[in-house]
Amino acid sequence: MSLLEIKNLHVGVKDAKILKGVDLTVNRGEVHAIMGPNGSGKSTLALVLAGRDTYEITEGEILYKGEDLLEVAPEERAREGLFLAFQYPVEIPGVSNVYFLKAALNAIRKHRGQEELDAMDFLTYVREKMALVKMDETLLNRPVNEGFSGGEKKRNEIFHMAVLDPVLAVLDETDSGLDIDALKIVADGVNSLRSEERAFIIITHYQRLLNYIVPDVVHVLLDGKIVRTGGKELALELEEKGYSWLEGEVHEEAVAHA
Amino acid sequence: MPETIAAVSPAGLAPEAEVYTRAFARVAVERTDHEPSRIGTLRKAAIDRFGELGFPNRKLEEWRSTDVRAIATTTFSFEPSAELVSEADCARFRYDNTHELVFVNGAFRSDLSRLQELPDGVIISSLEQGWREHPELIEPHLGRHAKFDNHAFVALNTALHENGVFVFFPRNAVVETPIHILHLGRGGDSPVASFPRNLFVAEENSQGRIIEQFATAGDTDTGGNHFTCPVTEVVLAQNAVVDHYKLQRESTDAFHMATFQIYLGRSSNFSSHSISWGGGLVRNDVNAVLGGEGCEATLNGLYMVGGTQLVDNHMRVDHVAPHCDSHELFKGVLEGHARAVFNGRIFVHKGAQKTDAKQTNRNLLLSPTALVHSNPQLEIFADDVRCTHGSTVGRLDELGIFYLRSRGIGEEAARSLLTYAFCADIVQRIKDKSVRRDLEEFLFRRLPQGDVVRQAV
Numbered sequence A: 001m002s003l004l005e006i007k008n009l010h011v012g013v014k015d016a017k018i019l020k021g022v023d024l025t026v027n028r029g030e031v032h033a034i035m036g037p038n039g040s041g042k043s044t045l046a047l048v049l050a051g052r053d054t055y056e057i058t059e060g061e062i063l064y065k066g067e068d069l070l071e072v073a074p075e076e077r078a079r080e081g082l083f084l085a086f087q088y089p090v091e092i093p094g095v096s097n098v099y100f101l102k103a104a105l106n107a108i109r110k111h112r113g114q115e116e117l118d119a120m121d122f123l124t125y126v127r128e129k130m131a132l133v134k135m136d137e138t139l140l141n142r143p144v145n146e147g148f149s150g151g152e153k154k155r156n157e158i159f160h161m162a163v164l165d166p167v168l169a170v171l172d173e174t175d176s177g178l179d180i181d182a183l184k185i186v187a188d189g190v191n192s193l194r195s196e197e198r199a200f201i202i203i204t205h206y207q208r209l210l211n212y213i214v215p216d217v218v219h220v221l222l223d224g225k226i227v228r229t230g231g232k233e234l235a236l237e238l239e240e241k242g243y244s245w246l247e248g249e250v251h252e253e254a255v256a257h258a
Numbered sequence B: 001m002p003e004t005i006a007a008v009s010p011a012g013l014a015p016e017a018e019v020y021t022r023a024f025a026r027v028a029v030e031r032t033d034h035e036p037s038r039i040g041t042l043r044k045a046a047i048d049r050f051g052e053l054g055f056p057n058r059k060l061e062e063w064r065s066t067d068v069r070a071i072a073t074t075t076f077s078f079e080p081s082a083e084l085v086s087e088a089d090c091a092r093f094r095y096d097n098t099h100e101l102v103f104v105n106g107a108f109r110s111d112l113s114r115l116q117e118l119p120d121g122v123i124i125s126s127l128e129q130g131w132r133e134h135p136e137l138i139e140p141h142l143g144r145h146a147k148f149d150n151h152a153f154v155a156l157n158t159a160l161h162e163n164g165v166f167v168f169f170p171r172n173a174v175v176e177t178p179i180h181i182l183h184l185g186r187g188g189d190s191p192v193a194s195f196p197r198n199l200f201v202a203e204e205n206s207q208g209r210i211i212e213q214f215a216t217a218g219d220t221d222t223g224g225n226h227f228t229c230p231v232t233e234v235v236l237a238q239n240a241v242v243d244h245y246k247l248q249r250e251s252t253d254a255f256h257m258a259t260f261q262i263y264l265g266r267s268s269n270f271s272s273h274s275i276s277w278g279g280g281l282v283r284n285d286v287n288a289v290l291g292g293e294g295c296e297a298t299l300n301g302l303y304m305v306g307g308t309q310l311v312d313n314h315m316r317v318d319h320v321a322p323h324c325d326s327h328e329l330f331k332g333v334l335e336g337h338a339r340a341v342f343n344g345r346i347f348v349h350k351g352a353q354k355t356d357a358k359q360t361n362r363n364l365l366l367s368p369t370a371l372v373h374s375n376p377q378l379e380i381f382a383d384d385v386r387c388t389h390g391s392t393v394g395r396l397d398e399l400g401i402f403y404l405r406s407r408g409i410g411e412e413a414a415r416s417l418l419t420y421a422f423c424a425d426i427v428q429r430i431k432d433k434s435v436r437r438d439l440e441e442f443l444f445r446r447l448p449q450g451d452v453v454r455q456a457v
Ligand SMILES: Nc1ncnc2c1ncn2[C@@H]1O[C@H](COP(=O)(O)OP(=O)(O)O)[C@@H](O)[C@H]1O
Pocket: A013, A016, A018, A036, A037, A038, A039, A040, A041, A042, A043, A044, A045, A054
């Protein structure tokens, strides 16, 4: 059974159609990259996976571990191992990063039938994960994302991911705006978590991240549809030719169908 | 000082006000043998003024959003039912390591009070005892700051007050142990009205902390109705530092109409945090006069109300002297059909140059039926000042809730967490550990999934 199966997914907001029939299958152990220009619907797909209910699903289905994901509340999805690193992490003034994570981790552990971690064990665990993403300890006690730089926010998402130990992690443009050192840290974080049990969907705009996180499959999302799927070479090809190369194809296809 | 002139209610006293004038004839006279004659005259003037004013109605600007008819039409007893309250009723409100004075329906209960040894010259006593033993210390202040000309409830308190607290910090005294004044009300078949009158005097270069707690004996939710109408005058001389807390946690049936009047002398520093979660109909008038150069007033507050509760914080800060700072931050959380009024007036007098006044009122509505009237007002008659004010009314950030949920936190817990976070900057400003813990515990109890909040903050 595949970990994630998206079939003919149509998503819209009010009258606007954003996703127009997306099919995607992800198995455990795989790393998928989704590339596409701004506005093609990448974040919409990511947010729908995480359970954002401001989007309307007009057609299609999503199966996660064989079950209908769309019926499941966001927190239940998280507890079942789904994680989204937000393109725009949300600032939560007044809630400390580390205490929030402790509550989140314990909610997940409880769901898994594991014992809740006490303050000491949690801290040991968290320190280990911080080392993984080379995160500054001071960010622990600050309110979630508040006053973080762009890079700190992205790294904090990877840190949350490492702590929450997901089964399927979706990273939405976690590389955008990162300098090369920060990019490597993010990539190292992801690579160290790669395993047979886990899968990743890496949404990115640029090919560069994929030099460090080598994907098994690359998809191109254009105007709400996956127009091309291939191996890691596809990313390089895109880098060279740009999306207009495929836009032309979409157009031709549309003409051919007409 | 320019004053707004409140309309006077039509001639002829409303029947509901007459009860109070009759009570005055009976009650006040018995209780005043220990007072100087000025106070007797003042009491008489106050009840006469109340007779003219009557209870405020909503045509008056200052009472536009707060309807006190429920108070006017309730028949109160003026006799404290003190014997109904025991140590067990007090226990859960006590704070360790404080000088604790307990009042029940306005009557001083020395049997329930616990005064520790005091530094030389420091006085903490009932007002009545204060008048007997130190009239010369009270006489210069009592009734000279809180004005009743335009305020029916100050008039009632001035006329009818039976007792209260007198606190005196002599010159250079540092009173390290906080003073805790616990006012317990007790509901019953005939609700009791009480009029505590407090005077806190901090002489030059003295320091101390005063905590006022208003609670209902018995079950806080169903403790019943009582009416508390306190007036507190606070006087800070040069360089005095006073840290004040008020916790309003009375039964949701209770009425509470309080006036808190502060005078700040040169380079003095007064800080107050007013926390309201109890009471059915609550009004706090807080008036600070920044009268001495270089003084600083911090007036912060938090209210969290639901059901049909109404809480009205009416602030007035008078910048009279130059180089003074005032900071006001009031935050409110409203559920159900609750209503909140925030009226914040900053008055910068001519000559109060280099005033720095900041006022903020933020409200969080958790239900579509809750309502806030927030009304900041600046009146500035000096030209070299910095004054800012702002007020917001908002709801929980849905994206924030989604973000928390996407990390595994349940929806209810996520809402509670964000609500707590909204309150947190007030909670964190509370320096007194007991008050702070009390407030935190209240929030953990009150917020759904409070245990998740407890471990997440
Ligand atoms: N909540 C929303 N309301 C209205 N339009 C939206 C919303 N979210 C996304 N869109 C629109 O859908 C399209 C795809 O957006 P998005 O998924 O963010 O693309 P990408 O992440 O690929 O840049 C854009 O045209 C965007 O304006």
